[in-house]
Amino acid sequence: MFAVLGVLAALIERQGSGRGQVIDAAIVNGAPVLGHVLWSMLGDGRWSDQRGTNIFDGSAPFYCTYECADGGYVAVGALEPEFFGEMLRLLEIDPGTLGAQRDKAGWPEMRRVLAETFRQRSRDEWSRVFADSDACVTPVLTVVEAADDAQLQARNVFVEVDGVRQPAPAPLFSRTPALRPVPARDGSLTPTSRPPSR
Incomplete structure (x- = not known):
């Protein structure tokens, strides 16, 4: 997701600068960003490295x-x-x-x-x-x-393809619906005759 965000941001920036750029979207940079709340709590003394003492690690009864x-x-x-x-x-x-x-x-x-x-x-x-x-x-x-949740069903979050329930394509677009995935039939990708080996 960070790579997609980076590509989109770079495309927008290019409109102003006229130049492209390399996007470094390593997961080691993205993961801490997702945990920004913990870093904020650590910074103001509300987070401890001791297991079971923090509000988000099960210690809070609420x-x-x-x-x-x-x-x-x-x-x-x-x-x-x-x-x-x-x-x-x-x-x-x-x-x-x-x-x-x-x-x-x-x-x-x-x-x-x-x-x-x-x-x-x-x-x-x-x-x-x-x-x-x-x-x-x-x-x-x-x-x-x-x-089977009613809200997920109402939004068609899951589809069934050949008897297999799976997530529907996302995100959803107003004008360009995504194609639903269809698995290949057994043997459909296997050539009926093989080319001669060399």
Whole structure:
């Protein structure tokens, strides 16, 4: 993607300068750019190199996964106070019993209460509870379940070609639809007669 971005940016720049240029889009440069939030947090003291102590590595009880009654899981990403409050409201948990959301000293108890609560219903039951909310709680789906998601189906994100489900071409264009991939039939690429060997 960085290579594509680089080519497009270079084409735009060429319109002004009239000159082309070499684009260096090495993955070692692109990966840290994708992790810019972590570098920002490290810079202002909100990130530690110690495993399990950071908000995005499972230590925060409001940004992790929880097992449900049926063995399925839900993912919680209620980072902002309003989303956290909405999650607690739908879980029917009194916020006053948990302490402040960002107080790490209270996180073990908060995790215990949330884990105990999520184990009371199945994953799909929790999915229905949170379906129309901004609480940032979603089911953890299998690959097949994800492909069957209503939103993905409505957008035709997956297509079936010769009985094989696969991602549809992307991105989508308003005037030039992409061709759907069609695999070669068995033997269709094999010549019926071979040229003489030399």
